Amino acid sequence: QSVVTQPPSASGTPGQRVTISCSGSSSNIGSNAVYWYQQLPGTAPKLLIYNNNQRPSGVPDRFSGSKSGTSASLAISGLQSDDEADYFCAAWDDSLNGPVVFGGGTKLTVL
Amino acid sequence: QVQLQESGPGLVKPSETLSLTCSVSGASIRNYYWSWIRQPPGKGLEWIGYVYYGERTNYHPSLRSRVTMSLDTSKNQFSLKLSSVTAADTAVYYCARERNLGYFDFWGQGTLVTVSS
Numbered sequence: 442q443s444v445v446t447q448p449p450s451a452s453g454t455p456g457q458r459v460t461i462s463c464s465g466s467s468s469n470i471g472s473n474a475v476y477w478y479q480q481l482p483g484t485a486p487k488l489l490i491y492n493n494n495q496r497p498s499g500v501p502d503r504f505s506g507s508k509s510g511t512s513a514s515l516a517i518s519g520l521q522s523d524d525e526a527d528y529f530c531a532a533w534d535d536s537l538n539g540p541v542v543f544g545g546g547t548k549l550t551v552l
Numbered sequence: 553q554v555q556l557q558e559s560g561p562g563l564v565k566p567s568e569t570l571s572l573t574c575s576v577s578g579a580s581i582r583n584y585y586w587s588w589i590r591q592p593p594g595k596g597l598e599w600i601g602y603v604y605y606g607e608r609t610n611y612h613p614s615l616r617s618r619v620t621m622s623l624d625t626s627k628n629q630f631s632l633k634l635s636s637v638t639a640a641d642t643a644v645y646y647c648a649r650e651r652n653l654g655y656f657d658f659w660g661q662g663t664l665v666t667v668s669s
Contacts, residue, residue: 443596476654478597485646485659486597497657529597533653540612541587541599541654 445469445530447544453520454552461547463513463530469542471511473533477504480527480546489528490515517549525551554578556647556660564641564667570634574647574660581605581623585650586630588621590643591662598643602650603630637667 445465453459463475477490488497490506493513505516513532517524530544560572574586585602592598601611603621611619620633634641644664648656 474652474654476656478656485662486656487659488655488657491655491657531597531599531654531656539599539610539653540601541650543597543599546596 443543443545444534445532445542445544447528447530447547449545450548450550452550452552453517455520455522457520458516458518459520459549461515461517461528461530461549463515463544465511465513465532465542467511468536469511469532469534470508470513472535475506475508475513476531477506477515478529478531480529482526486529520551522551525549554649554658556649556658558645558647558660558663560663560665562664562666564637564665565669566638566667567636570632570637570641570645570665570667572632572645572647572663572665574630574632576628576630576649579649579658580625581628581630582625585653586621586623587648587650587656588632589646589648589656590641591646592640592643600632600634600645639667641665642667 474492478486479489480486493508494506534542555577582605585604587602588600618635623630644662646662647660649658
């Protein structure tokens with residue numbers, strides 16, 4: 442069981458806005474940056490959001506991140522079929538000098 | 553562009569040592585953290601640890617007693633050794649560049665390691 446919690450599934454129709462939550466504690470999300478990764482079927486994870494709300498170059502502005510206290514969220518607007526993937530949040534955990542903790546992942550289905 | 557490629561046996565017997573190497577191109581391993589992350593089939597991601605220049609390491613507490621990571625600067629590679637493996641260690645193993653703690657900006661394609669006799 443992950444110390445950082447995500448809903449196991451989310452869904453939406455094309456064009457819709459979907460939000461995925463990530464809940465942690467004061468030792469991880471509450472005191473460190475949050476990162477989001479997208480994992481398309483059969484591929485390696487890809488960085489989607491860094492430092493809570495920054496997008497790497499090449500990531501569409503349909504993807505946005507936010508953080509408040511010990512929780513974070515990933516929002517995807519203008520949902521597309523290509524967005525169907527697993528999404529993971531991650532943060533450093535200060536307890537015992539690490540580790541990086543990942544959320545359990547959210548499988549996004551585009552209906 | 554930074555590229556990473558894992559290599560190593562796809563099958564390891566229980567109680568033996570899993571050994572993987574990650575070859576890096578487009579960046580020097582003298583900079584940044586270099587990490588291993590694994591994903592059991594159908595499950596989520598688990599950070600195993602990182603190594604950085606000077607052979608400084610940090611491992612996941614639950615794996616610390618079995619993990620060793622090292623760098624080979626002459627080959628621009630880094631490696632993972634996981635001892636006393638069991639079926640629970642069966643996973644896709646990814647190597648990645650960890651730009652900052654939790655910030656993995658480049659990943660290898662992953663390699664499936666199965667622990668079975």
